Amino acid sequence: MAQSTAAPTPTTQILTPLPLRAIAPWAVFVGVLMLVLLYFVGAEQGVTSLVSGEGVHEWVHDARHLLGFPCH
Amino acid sequence: MNSATVRTLLVRGMLAGLGAGVLAFVFAYFVGEGSVDAAIAFEESHAHEHGEELVSRSVQSTAGLATGVLVFGVAIGGIAALAFCFALGRVGRFGARATAALTALAGFLLVYLVPILKYPANPPAVGDPDTLAKRTSLFVLMIALSVLLGTAAVLLGRRLAPAWGNWNASITAGAAFVAVVGVAMAVLPQGDAIPRGFPAADLWEFRLASIGIQAVLWSAFGFLFGYLAERVLEPRAVRGRVATLAA
Ligand SMILES: [Zn+2]
Numbered sequence: 001m002a003q004s005t006a007a008p009t010p011t012t013q014i015l016t017p018l019p020l021r022a023i024a025p026w027a028v029f030v031g032v033l034m035l036v037l038l039y040f041v042g043a044e045q046g047v048t049s050l051v052s053g054e055g056v057h058e059w060v061h062d063a064r065h066l067l068g069f070p071c072h
Numbered sequence: 073m074n075s076a077t078v079r080t081l082l083v084r085g086m087l088a089g090l091g092a093g094v095l096a097f098v099f100a101y102f103v104g105e106g107s108v109d110a111a112i113a114f115e116e117s118h119a120h121e122h123g124e125e126l127v128s129r130s131v132q133s134t135a136g137l138a139t140g141v142l143v144f145g146v147a148i149g150g151i152a153a154l155a156f157c158f159a160l161g162r163v164g165r166f167g168a169r170a171t172a173a174l175t176a177l178a179g180f181l182l183v184y185l186v187p188i189l190k191y192p193a194n195p196p197a198v199g200d201p202d203t204l205a206k207r208t209s210l211f212v213l214m215i216a217l218s219v220l221l222g223t224a225a226v227l228l229g230r231r232l233a234p235a236w237g238n239w240n241a242s243i244t245a246g247a248a249f250v251a252v253v254g255v256a257m258a259v260l261p262q263g264d265a266i267p268r269g270f271p272a273a274d275l276w277e278f279r280l281a282s283i284g285i286q287a288v289l290w291s292a293f294g295f296l297f298g299y300l301a302e303r304v305l306e307p308r309a310v311r312g313r314v315a316t317l318a319a
Binding site: 015016017018019020022023025026027030031033034035037038040041042043046047053054055058059060061062063064065066067068069070071072 | 074075077078079082100104105108126127131132133135136137139140141143144146147148150151154157158160161162167168171184187188191192193194195196197199201204205207208211278281282285286305306
């Protein structure tokens with residue numbers, strides 16, 4: 001399953017850059033999904049709420065403080 | 073095929089982030105929870121009216137903490153893997169493991185350490201709920217500034233390198249980053265004041281624990297992801313070291 005993108009000479013360690021058009025779709029879709037996860041850990045039910053109540057905030061409360069996000 | 077490589081790296085980045093999150097959770101539980109409890113004790117002794125407890129402290133400090141840190145680990149693992157895909161072969165003569173280590177170092181500095189120099193992590197009872205909106209936007213702004221300026225500094229260094237050499241170019245780009253970030257920190261408004269009477273030692277311990285958690289998370293991610301990424305990108309290099317690995 002592993003594809004080699006290494007430069008043709010076996011001795012060299014320099015790697016061929018991955019083309020931007022191969023990265024861009026992943027960066028958009030998965031990047032946004034990851035930011036949504038960060039939002040739920042760091043800010044949900046603080047200033048803005050996508051889920052009603054306080055459950056998410058209370059559940060991840062200690063992580064929110066210890067990871068450095070603003071809380072109460 | 074290149075898109076499949078990006079996908080494989082992305083999955084491995086999220087897995088490395090999950091593994092790093094486990095280590096960071098263990099560290100957070102043993103090193104960080106003491107100062108959280110101290111802060112909550114301070115809060116309660118100052119007769120803040122508290123509503124009914126939705127999630128008990130024992131759940132917050134175990135399953136709750138684990139959920140938050142693991143999800144955070146997966147998310148930064150995915151984002152860092154994407155940054156790694158961009159950086160690979162573009163930032164200098166580095167192999168997969170070195171690029172992963174540098175990506176993790178950049179993540180720790182730009183996403184955490186530089187922003188918290190201006191807006192440090194605060195334990196419960198320190199923040200004023202009325203200023204949460206302002207504090208949240210300033211914190212996000214500070215992270216965005218730090219990441220943008222850090223990226224600009226890398227680009228500047230790459231541009232200067234052919235004429236100035238790697239050493240001088242890196243130092244100049246680093247100094248330019250420090251100068252511009254310093255100006256931004258001086259101009260941006262202050263965070264909240266610490267409530268009167270809050271024990272300074274508890275605050276220091278909490279902030280140190282927070283820095284430790286992020287340092288464990290990012291460094292573990294860098295090592296794990298470097299190991300996993302090298303197997304995707306440089307199977308020959310891995311085979312050279314591990315003589316028993318067949319085909
Ligand atoms: Zn809080």
